[in-house]
Amino acid sequence: MSEATQEELDRFMSYVDKLPNGCWFWTGGRSRGKGNKKWYGSFWFRGKTIRAHRFAADHIGKFEPLPKGKHRDHLCVFSMCVNPEHLEHTSSAENQERKMARSQLETSEGRAWLDTTLARLKEQKLWPYDEPSYGDDPPAGIETVGYGWK
Numbered sequence: 001m002s003e004a005t006q007e008e009l010d011r012f013m014s015y016v017d018k019l020p021n022g023c024w025f026w027t028g029g030r031s032r033g034k035g036n037k038k039w040y041g042s043f044w045f046r047g048k049t050i051r052a053h054r055f056a057a058d059h060i061g062k063f064e065p066l067p068k069g070k071h072r073d074h075l076c077v078f079s080m081c082v083n084p085e086h087l088e089h090t091s092s093a094e095n096q097e098r099k100m101a102r103s104q105l106e107t108s109e110g111r112a113w114l115d116t117t118l119a120r121l122k123e124q125k126l127w128p129y130d131e132p133s134y135g136d137d138p139p140a141g142i143e144t145v146g147y148g149w150k
Contacts, residue, residue, distance in 0.1 A: 003059065004045075004055070004059040008045065008059075009059065009060070012043060012052070012055060012056070012059075012060075015027050015028030015041070015043070015052070016082060018083075021076075022076070022083060022085070022086065023076055023078050023080075023081040023083055023086065024056070024081055024082045024083040024086075025080055025081065026041030026052045026053075026080045026081070026082045028041055028042065028043060028052065029041070029042040029043070029044075029049075030042060030080070031049075038079040039079060039080060040052070040053065040079050040080070041053060041080055041082055043055050052082045053072060053074070053079075053081070053082045053087060054066075054072060055082075056082040056083070056084045056087070057072055057084050057087050060084050061084025061085070061087065062084075063084070063087070063089065064089075066089065067089070069091065069092050070089045070090065070091060070092070071089070071090050071091075071092060071095040072087045072088070072089060072090075073087065073088050073089075073090045073094075073095055073098060074086055074087060075087070075088055077102060
């Protein structure tokens with residue numbers, strides 16, 4: 001894979017909002033794709049749309065090329081984060097195990113925990129956004145932009 005130019009890196013970073021908790025919140029286009037429930041950032045790169053966290057891993061984090069059967073996992077458990085330091089290569093099996101463990105957040109108890117955590121971050125001014133962080137559909141009246149919403 002060829003290196004990204006400085007112009008491409010600058011364009012990518014123009015969509016990044018660095019949060020106090022270390023996450024790099026992707027403010028650009030979003031998509032779910034392939035049956036995902038969560039939103040992921042999308043970035044137009046050399047004629048095709050790629051996942052923003054993949055671009056970050058490959059061109060900012062300088063990860064080795066992703067071996068076959070490996071996945072990039074968000075250690076921060078936030079799919080809209082593109083901080084390469086929050087990404088890790090994992091095997092398909094490890095990724096599935098983590099995904100199953102995290103799916104507990106989808107229970108009402110887990111959702112309550114997530115809502116409480118988000119409220120705490122907002123209260124401490126560590127989360128400057130009004131929108132949900134966990135991939136909900138846009139609230140009524142919110143304008144959709146590209147593949148996602150703003």
